[in-house]
Amino acid sequence: MGSVGVLLPWEHRISSVAREGKSRVEPSERGSQANPAGVNPEDAALAAACRAGDLRAYERLYQLQGARMRNLARNLLGTRSDAEDAVQETFLKVQRSIANFRGESSFVTWMFRILVNTCHDARRGRMRRKETVAEEREEGAMPPEPRAPGAHPTLKLALERAIAQLTCHQRDVFLLYEVEGFHHAEIAGMLEISETASKNTLFQAKKSLRQMLEAPRSSQAGGA
């Protein structure tokens, strides 16, 4: 067996050594320290400026979190255009309800909670119209998304399909933790669950993904 002990379809294409330093491999980020979003010193100031109606504060917020918001929404909704609609709607909701933000969680956590709920609403709306991502893909209605530079198309597609089969909570937690780099404490705040529930959900999500993506060990032994 090579460097990766599972017969994941992309194992020979991933430069795991090169990514080891920046990937969220356990247990480097356990605990509440090293929080890229929550410890942002601008958080409170940004919230205050947004409350005052300062558009530059929203622009700063976009500079800090826009890419991550768009990426999360794209992974939750499947298409870039839906993702951009959801992110825009999130900014509008933040502007509308900033007066209700009391600072009980970080501003970024609060905003991502709105984004996740907006994406859920969009998914529900799409389900009602019987336009699920899976159906669109099967019918070929959805144009292929441009992939990130260096991304492995087969790996990305396989992972997206596997993630689509997770439960809603498992998908949210996996994407927030493994892809966007949030911590369980932040995820708990965003999804309004306990930190333990977030950890358990991630564990179940990863177990399910392994079952979906991993080839039987007998075939692995034969192929290796």
Next chain:
Amino acid sequence: MQITCEDRERIFRDGSVEEWAALEKHAGSCAECAYEVRAWKSLSTAAEELRDYRESPRFWPRIEAALTEQAKQGELRTSWVERLAFWRNLPTGWQTALAGALVLLMTATAGYFYSRPGPIKDDPNNPLLKDRALAEVERTQHDYMKAIDKLASEANPQLETASSPLTANYREKLLVLDSAIDELRVQAGQNPSNAHLRYQLLAMYQEKQATLQEVLEIKQ
């Protein structure tokens, strides 16, 4: 720290840094755990494939335009939630006092509107007359009767002296009308709020008035 294969899943779920280090040390001598640890980590590595943080230069201007538009529409300023946001900043005593004053004001307003008599609606379909309307109808009816009695007193000499068949017919018609009027007045007296009876009575009076006018025209 001593770690066994049985600790593996617990550490995957919620292991500390030290426990992970101990698990990896254990995996160095356990093929099963080495496989599982690599597989577990490979999922995290693979998840990076879903990370696409490329810039989208046209996206922020779009959001900015939408935010500006929303601000222009005054949705924020007219929002009741925001208008009432001052409430939260008041001391609890003031909040209680203001709430009490508001309740008192609402009660007084409701009491005023409840006790205030409403306008009388001239609804012909409503068979019941209210007190004020009834008094007005009776007063008008009384005046109308007086006017018709005056008209009758002018026509009576003609009716009593003339012996033509036409006059006899008028006399007979007036007797029938008087009889009907008397009967309706009795019924109206028993049921003064019944608007239908009043309308029938009015029709009888109008008929009597027309008949008397015709009698007077014959005289002329």
